[in-house]
Amino acid sequence: MTVKNQDGKEVFSKRKEYFVYDFYFAENKEGYLGLNNWDITAMKRIKRGIAPLETDSEVYVIPLTEDTKSVEVEAAFSSLYEPGKSAVINKVTKKIDFKK
Numbered sequence: 001m002t003v004k005n006q007d008g009k010e011v012f013s014k015r016k017e018y019f020v021y022d023f024y025f026a027e028n029k030e031g032y033l034g035l036n037n038w039d040i041t042a043m044k045r046i047k048r049g050i051a052p053l054e055t056d057s058e059v060y061v062i063p064l065t066e067d068t069k070s071v072e073v074e075a076a077f078s079s080l081y082e083p084g085k086s087a088v089i090n091k092v093t094k095k096i097d098f099k100k
Contacts, residue, residue, distance in 0.1 A: 003062055006070045012062045017080075020049040070097045 003012040050056055064071070076091040 001060075001073065001075045004072050004074075005064070005068050011064060011068075011071065012060070014058075014060060016056075016058070018049045020047050068098060070095060072096075 001012075001014050002010055004010050062071075072093060072095045074091065074093045077089045078086045079089055080086045
């Protein structure tokens, strides 16, 4: 998520990562060395991901200067499919005007 003021200057940015790791541990059947990587019965899953159609929300308080007239908030959901390579799945942008 990024927030920019009316001049296009970034005033806030926050990134949250969701991930799922599959680990093979020595106590699993046949040990972890040489284990067939496709044997899903022999792994432990560490899930810190988000499932399809599942929602997540965050609330942030963003201090702005007194002369801020408007901000543009952009939130994007991207998939990191290999190190250094990602694709935007969905993106939403909203402009908020402040009246004095």
